[in-house]
Amino acid sequence: MFVLVVLQDTLKIIPSEFTKSREDALKDEINSKYANRVLHDIGLCIHAHDLLEVDEGFVQHSEGWIWVKVKFRMIVFRPFKEEILVGRIRSASPMGIQVSMGFFDDIDISADQMPSGSEFNSTEGVWVWRYEGSELFMDLDEPVRFRVLDSNFLDVSPPRPKIGDVDSVPASHPPPYSLTCSIKDDGLGLLSWWE
Amino acid sequence: MEIINRQEALLTNYEVYKVLKEEDDRHKAIKTTTKTKYPENVTTLKFEALQYLNGTACTTQSADQIALLKSQLLEYDLTKAEILQIINLRPKAPVELHLIIEECGERFAIEDLEELLELILATLPHNDDSDAADANADGDGETEPRDNANSSNMDVDNLSGDL
Structure with a gap:
């Protein structure tokens, strides 16, 4: 589910960071810039793994900080196709269920990827799998095992208000990175079903 | 920012856990001495x-x-992705192996799979083992973290990358 990605960037170290070792200061700067950020076609950046190359840095005219060109390795969340993962059910609707892994929430399992014989129970607000006469409820917050079918990257620019319409901010914008998943196979679905 | 290599290696959950744990400990240590936020x-x-x-x-x-x-x-002729998932998910039942291993039924006999499961459970002991015997006592998947995860100082850089 995690991969190492090699990146290169020019980062600045501000004077208050000079007390730290160069390595720690750079790692902190990398993390504050990249952690929890989705890079297009790369994935969700988790944390700096290590630094590969660090140049000596330079101070620009009239500035008090150092610019350092650094090549580093980043831990990135990007599951491969067909990978099996475990998460928890976050919400359910007639369209399907959404699964969360805590640090990553945009996991969708659509209605056609449910086990055959499942249907949405609108009174309970959860999905139910009818299997050999028994009703298996997919309650919220239950751990669920799923298979990754596809990952979708969306190039989202920051929401831009329309001219003359200062107050309106789009209520929700689509996630930049989401996973399309399935629980339609033996062994997938709630962990408790297969124990 | 420049992307040099989109995928240098695959990481096991253990490697990520170790990096985050170290960072967490470092943050806690710094917090006690300074007011760094x-x-x-x-x-x-x-x-x-x-x-x-x-x-x-x-x-x-x-x-x-x-x-x-x-x-x-090695002797089981598994792919890199399959080994990675075995380490991450630590399968306990044949049905889990069927999910992880592609065309599992054709590649392995039932006895092979049981042998494989025993091997995995023996090599990667975990504290929910006692519950595993009576099936679903551990249904919520919560396990207490143990300290011995960091006990080894061996350099595991690219452990899974070299698979």
Whole structure:
């Protein structure tokens, strides 16, 4: 589910960071810039793994900080196709269920990827799998095992208000990175079903 | 920013856990001496990712265990992705192996799979083992983190990358 990605960037170290070792200061700067950020076609950046190359840095005219060109390795969340993962059910609707892994929430399992014989129970607000006469409820917050079918990257620019319409901010914008998943196979679905 | 290599290596959950745990300890140590505040995106993600990983099998793994399992799995002719998932998910039932291993039924006999499961459970011991016998006592998947995850000082850089 995690991969190492090699990146290169020019980062600045501000004077208050000079007390730290160069390595720690750079790692902190990398993390504050990249952690929890989705890079297009790369994935969700988790944390700096290590630094590969660090140049000596330079101070620009009239500035008090150092610019350092650094090549580093980043831990990135990007599951491969067909990978099996475990998460928890976050919400359910007639369209399907959404699964969360805590640090990553945009996991969708659509209605056609449910086990055959499942249907949405609108009174309970959860999905139910009818299997050999028994009703298996997919309650919220239950751990669920799923298979990754596809990952979708969306190039989202920051929401831009329309001219003359200062107050309106789009209520929700689509996630930049989401996973399309399935629980339609033996062994997938709630962990408790297969124990 | 420039992307040099989109995928240099695959990482096991254990390797990620170790990096985050070390960083968490460092943050805690710094907090006691200075008033340094870390940005919210860093602390939130670290907390959530650690919380997730604490519920997986990687908390009790060590670099030695993973290296040993990797060498033991050589004779089974598994792909890199399959070995990675075996380490991360630590399958306990044949149905889980069928999910992880492609065309499992054709490649392996039932006896092979049972042998494989025993091997995995023996090489990667975990504290939910006692519950595993009576099936679903551990249904919520919560496991207490143990300290021995960091006991090994062996360098595991690219452990899974060299698979």
